[in-house]
Amino acid sequence: MLQFLIRRxxxxxxxxxxxxxxxxFLFYAVPQDFAALSCGKNCSPENLAVIRENxxxxxxxxxxxxxFMVGIVAGRDFAVGHCSAPCLGVSFKSGDFVWxxxxxxxxxxxxxxxxxxxxxxxxxxxxxxxxxxxxGTVVDKLASGASIVLSSFQIYLLGPIVLGIFxxxxxxxxxxxxVPFTDDPSAWFIGLLIPWAVMAxxxxxxxxxxxxxxxxxxxxxxxxxxxxxxxxxxxxxxxRYAWRGAMIPIVTILGLDLSSxxxxxxxxxxTFDLAGIGRLAVESSLTKDLPLxxxxxLFGAFFILILNILVDIAYAFIDPRVRLS
Amino acid sequence: xxxxxxxxxxxxxxxxxxxxxxxxGCSSDSGNESxxxxxxxxxxxSQQKPVQYADAAASNGPAAEVAGAKSGGTINxxxxxxxxxxxxxxxxxxxxxxxxxxxxxxxxxxQEDKNGNLKVVxxxxxxxxxxxxxxxxxxxxxxxxVKDEDGNVITSKDVRHTIERQYSKVIFDxxxxxxxxxxxxxxxxxLPDGPYKGKHLxxxxxxxxxxxxxxxxxxxxxxxxxxxxxxxxxxxxxxKQDTKEKYDKAPAALGPYKVSEYKAGKSLKLxxxxxxxxxxDSVRHQYVDGYNFTTTIDQASQTKRxxxxxxxxxNAIQWTDAVDxxxxxxxxxxxxxxxxxxxxxxxxxxxxxxNLDKIKDKKIRDAITYAIPAQAMVQADGGRxxxxxxxxxxAPTLPGFDAKYDPYGKLKKPNGDLEKAKxxxxxxxxxxxxxxxxxxxNSPRGQAQQVIIKDALAKIGFDVQAKxxxxxxxxxxxxxLKNPYDLYMTGWGQDxxxxxxxxxxxxDGTQIADGSPNYSHINDPQVNKLIEEALKLEPAEAAAKWxxxxxxxxxxxxxxxxxxxxxxIQLFGSNIGGAKYSVESSYxxxxxxxxxxx
Numbered sequence: 001m002l003q004f005l006i007r008r009x010x011x012x013x014x015x016x017x018x019x020x021x022x023x024x025f026l027f028y029a030v031p032q033d034f035a036a037l038s039c040g041k042n043c044s045p046e047n048l049a050v051i052r053e054n055x056x057x058x059x060x061x062x063x064x065x066x067x068f069m070v071g072i073v074a075g076r077d078f079a080v081g082h083c084s085a086p087c088l089g090v091s092f093k094s095g096d097f098v099w100x101x102x103x104x105x106x107x108x109x110x111x112x113x114x115x116x117x118x119x120x121x122x123x124x125x126x127x128x129x130x131x132x133x134x135x136g137t138v139v140d141k142l143a144s145g146a147s148i149v150l151s152s153f154q155i156y157l158l159g160p161i162v163l164g165i166f167x168x169x170x171x172x173x174x175x176x177x178x179v180p181f182t183d184d185p186s187a188w189f190i191g192l193l194i195p196w197a198v199m200a201x202x203x204x205x206x207x208x209x210x211x212x213x214x215x216x217x218x219x220x221x222x223x224x225x226x227x228x229x230x231x232x233x234x235x236x237x238x239x240r241y242a243w244r245g246a247m248i249p250i251v252t253i254l255g256l257d258l259s260s261x262x263x264x265x266x267x268x269x270x271t272f273d274l275a276g277i278g279r280l281a282v283e284s285s286l287t288k289d290l291p292l293x294x295x296x297x298l299f300g301a302f303f304i305l306i307l308n309i310l311v312d313i314a315y316a317f318i319d320p321r322v323r324l325s
Numbered sequence: 326x327x328x329x330x331x332x333x334x335x336x337x338x339x340x341x342x343x344x345x346x347x348x349x350g351c352s353s354d355s356g357n358e359s360x361x362x363x364x365x366x367x368x369x370x371s372q373q374k375p376v377q378y379a380d381a382a383a384s385n386g387p388a389a390e391v392a393g394a395k396s397g398g399t400i401n402x403x404x405x406x407x408x409x410x411x412x413x414x415x416x417x418x419x420x421x422x423x424x425x426x427x428x429x430x431x432x433x434x435x436q437e438d439k440n441g442n443l444k445v446v447x448x449x450x451x452x453x454x455x456x457x458x459x460x461x462x463x464x465x466x467x468x469x470x471v472k473d474e475d476g477n478v479i480t481s482k483d484v485r486h487t488i489e490r491q492y493s494k495v496i497f498d499x500x501x502x503x504x505x506x507x508x509x510x511x512x513x514x515x516l517p518d519g520p521y522k523g524k525h526l527x528x529x530x531x532x533x534x535x536x537x538x539x540x541x542x543x544x545x546x547x548x549x550x551x552x553x554x555x556x557x558x559x560x561x562x563x564x565k566q567d568t569k570e571k572y573d574k575a576p577a578a579l580g581p582y583k584v585s586e587y588k589a590g591k592s593l594k595l596x597x598x599x600x601x602x603x604x605x606d607s608v609r610h611q612y613v614d615g616y617n618f619t620t621t622i623d624q625a626s627q628t629k630r631x632x633x634x635x636x637x638x639x640n641a642i643q644w645t646d647a648v649d650x651x652x653x654x655x656x657x658x659x660x661x662x663x664x665x666x667x668x669x670x671x672x673x674x675x676x677x678x679x680n681l682d683k684i685k686d687k688k689i690r691d692a693i694t695y696a697i698p699a700q701a702m703v704q705a706d707g708g709r710x711x712x713x714x715x716x717x718x719x720a721p722t723l724p725g726f727d728a729k730y731d732p733y734g735k736l737k738k739p740n741g742d743l744e745k746a747k748x749x750x751x752x753x754x755x756x757x758x759x760x761x762x763x764x765x766x767n768s769p770r771g772q773a774q775q776v777i778i779k780d781a782l783a784k785i786g787f788d789v790q791a792k793x794x795x796x797x798x799x800x801x802x803x804x805x806l807k808n809p810y811d812l813y814m815t816g817w818g819q820d821x822x823x824x825x826x827x828x829x830x831x832x833d834g835t836q837i838a839d840g841s842p843n844y845s846h847i848n849d850p851q852v853n854k855l856i857e858e859a860l861k862l863e864p865a866e867a868a869a870k871w872x873x874x875x876x877x878x879x880x881x882x883x884x885x886x887x888x889x890x891x892x893x894i895q896l897f898g899s900n901i902g903g904a905k906y907s908v909e910s911s912y913x914x915x916x917x918x919x920x921x922x923x
Contacts, residue, residue, distance in 0.1 A: 038498075096589045
C-alpha cells in the first residue's frame with residue numbers, strides 16, 4: 001500500500017508540473033498583451049510599460065515560469081507583499097494572491113459538494129437498490145421512469161424554475177447565498193438548500209439509474225446465485241455479495257463526479273449567483289487572468305489526481321480481489 | 326470616460342439579448358414611456374446647464390435633508406463583477422466612481438440639488454477654489470475637522486501626497502488631467518518615484534505654505550480645475566495611510582462609509598465611518614448603517630430579483646448595471662415595478678470612428694454616415710431605454726447640447742439615407758466591392774451591431790471585412806496609431822459636465838499618440854486652435870468656442886459618424902427611499918438613498 005501511495009504521489013506531482021507548464025505556455029502562445037487587459041482609459045505606452053513591470057511581464061517567459069514554479073515551493077515577493085508557499089502568483093485583475101483567492105472560494109465549493117453528495121448518495125443509491133430489489137414492480141417502474149425524466153434535466157433549466165417558484169413568485173425562500181458553517185450553521189444550511197436540492201435531484205436520478213442497473217447485473221452473477229443456492233437469505237446476499245460488486249463502477253463514477261464538483265460546480269455556481277472555485281475559474285479565463293486561471297486549473301487537477309488514488313484504494317477495500325500492485 | 330469596462334464586461338449573462346431586442350423596440354409607445362421620456366428630458370435640461378462654482382457658504386455641511394429620510398438598516402447592492410478599483414488614484418470608471426462617493430472625499434465635489442442643478446462645492450476644501458493670476462494659480466484652504474477613518478486630521482501635506490503619488494508607478498489607471506496640467510504630458514519624469522523617496526514637486530508647481538493651504542501653479546489658465554478635482558481620481562489619500570499597491574484593497578475612508586470587508590470577486594461590505602462629520606460635508610448623508618455588495622449577480626439575475634422584490638431584494642439597488650435588456654418590457658409594462666426605476670441619459674455618445682489615415686475622402690465618410698441605420702444600432706443596445714439616435718457628438722448630458730442638431734438627417738431618417746449615401750459614393754468614385762475593414766468588440770452588443778453595419782455598407786457597395794477584437798483589449802487595439810482598421814464603433818463620455826473633456830481628448834490633433842482616445846486621428850488646425858482658446862476661458866464663456874469646434878468637427882471634417890446617445894434604466898427594491906437619477910453620475914443618486922423601513 002505504501003509503495004503504491006509513493007508511486008502514485010510521484011506521478012501526481014509530475015502530472016501537476018506538466019499541467020502547469022502546458023497551461024502557462026499555452027497562454028503565452030496566444031498573441032495577447034496581458035498588460036493591456038489591466039490598462040484602463042489612459043492606455044498610453046508609458047502606462048502599459050508600468051503595468052508590465054508591476055506584473056513581472058517585462059521578464060522573459062522562461063524566467064516568469066521559473067519564478068512561478070519557485071513560488072509554489074518557496075514563496076515569492078510581490079509589490080503587494082510576500083506570498084507564502086504554496087504561492088500560485090498574484091491575480092492580474094484583483095491583485096490578490098491566487099492561493100488566498102482559491103482558499104476563500106473553496107469552503108463554498110466544498111459545502112455545495114458535501115451537501116449535494118449526502119443527498120444524492122442517500123437517495124440515489126437507496127432508490128436504485130430498492131428498484132433493483134423490487135425489479136419489475138410498480139416501485140421499480142416509478143423509480144426508473146422518474147430517474148429517466150429527471151436525469152434529462154439540467155441545472156441551468158431546473159435551477160431557474162425552482163428559483164422562480166420558491167423565491168421570486170412565492171417568496172417562501174430567500175435567494176441562495178453562502179454563509180460559513182462556522183458563522184451560522186442554520187443560515188449555511190438554508191442558504192444552500194436550493195442549490196443542493198437542484199444539484200442532488202439531477203445526480204440522484206443518475207445514481208438511481210446506475211445503481212439499479214449495476215445491482216441487477218450483480219444479482220445475476222454466478223457467485224450471487226451460488227450464495228442463494230446455499231440457502232442464504234436474500235437480504236444477506238443482497239448486501240453481503242451483490243452490493244459490493246455493484247459499488248465498483250459507482251465508486252469510479254463518484255470519483256470523477258466528486259473531482260469535478262470540487263474543482264468547481266460551474267453551472268451550479270452561475271445559476272445561483274454563488275462565488276466558488278468554478279466561477280473563479282471561468283471568470284479568470286474570460287478575463288485572461290493567467291495566474292488565477294493556472295491556480296484554478298492546478299487546484300482542479302489536484303482533486304482529480306487525489307480522487308483517482310482514493311478510488312483505486314477504495315477498489316481494494318470493496319473487492320478483495322483487486323490488489324494495489 | 327470609456328463605457329466599456331463598466332458596460333461590456335457582462336460576459337456571461339447576455340445570452341438572450343439579441344432576440345429580445347425586437348420586443349423592446351417594436352412595442353408601441355405607452356403612457357409610461359411618454360412620462361419617462363419627459364422626465365429624462367427634464368434631467369437632461371439640468372445637465373445641459375453650465376456648472377456653477379460655489380462659495381464657502383454652499384460648501385458647508387450638513388447636506389440638505391432628503392424628505393422622509395430615516396436612519397438605519399443596510400442596503401444590498403447587486404453588482405455583476407468587482408469594482409474596478411478602490412484606490413482613488415486608480416478610479417476612472419463609473420462603478421468605482423459611485424463607490425468613491427461613499428468612501429472618499431476630494432478637495433471639491435459636485436453638489437446636486439433636488440431639481441438636478443449642479444454646483445462645484447468645496448469638499449475637503451472650504452470652497453471650490455480661488456483663482457488668481459488670470460486662472461493660472463488656484464488656492465485651496467482646507468476645512469477644519471476633516472479626518473480619515475482613524476481620526477488623523479487631513480492637512481495640505483495629504484493633498485500634496487495625493488497629487489504626487491499620481492506621478493509614481495503605483496498609479497496607472499486614473500485620470501491624468503491635473504498631473505498633465507502641472508507638469509506636461511511626460512509628467513512622470515518630474516517625479517518618477519512619486520513622493521515615496523522623499524522628493525516633492527517644486528513650490529512653483531504645487532505649494533503647501535501651511536497645513537491648511539494648497540496652491541496649484543499652472544502655465545496657463547485652468548478654469549476647469551474645480552471640476553477636475555471633483556473627480557474620484559483626485560480624492561485624498563492621507564500620507565500616513567498610503568500603502569501603495571495594497572491601498573487598492575484597503576483604502577482609508579474620509580467619506581461617510583468605510584470598507585469593513587472585501588473579498589475579491591465575491592463581496593464588499595461598507596459600514597459607517599464614525600470619524601466622518603456631517604458638518605463638514607455639504608453633499609453626502611449617512612442614513613443607512615452600511616452597504617453589502619454582492620459582486621456575483623449578473624444583470625439578468627439582478628433584474629429578476631428586483632422585479633420579484635422578495636426578501637432581501639426589497640432593500641437592494643443596482644449599482645451601475647442596468648436592467649437586463651431581455652426584461653425591459655417586464656419592467657416598464659408593470660406600473661408597480663416601473664415606479665421602482667431610475668431612467669436617464671448616460672454621458673456616452675456611440676460613434677462610428679473613421680481612421681482618417683485610411684479613409685481620407687470626406688465624401689466616403691459622409692456616405693457611410695448617411696448609410697448607418699442608427700435606429701437598428703439602438704435596437705441592438707437595448708432599444709429606446711438603451712439609447713437614442715444621435716444627431717451630433719455632444720451628449721444630452723453636456724452643456725450646449727442641441728436636441729435639434731442633425732446635420733446628417735439621422736433623426737429624420739433613422740434607418741439611414743441610402744440614396745444620399747449612394748450619390749456621395751458615386752461622386753467619390755468608389756468602385757463596387759471596395760473593401761473596408763471594420764473592427765468590433767466581441768461583446769454581445771458589438772457582435773449584434775457588426776451584422777447591421779456589414780449589411781448597411783454592403784448596400785452602398787462596400788465589401789466589409791469585420792474583424793472581431795477581444796472586448797478587454799478593444800480600445801487598446803484601436804488606440805494604436807498604426808492600427809490596420811478603417812472604422813470602428815467607439816463610445817466616449819464626459820469626465821465632468823464640460824465639452825472640454827470630450828473635444829480635447831477625442832478630437833484634438835495635438836493629443837494624437839498611441840493609446841490616445843483620438844481614435845480617428847483627426848488633426849485639424851482650426852479645431853486645435855479653438856480647443857486651445859476654449860481651454861483658457863471660463864466654462865460659460867468657452868461654450869461658444871466649443872460649439873464652433875463641434876460644428877467644424879461634425880460638418881466639415883466628420884471624423885466620426887454620430888450614431889446614438891446611451892441611456893440607462895436601473896431598478897431598486899420597494900424599501901429603498903430617496904432613489905432618483907443623478908444628473909452628475911447618470912446612475913441612481915447614491916448620496917440620497919435610505920431605507921423606508923430600516
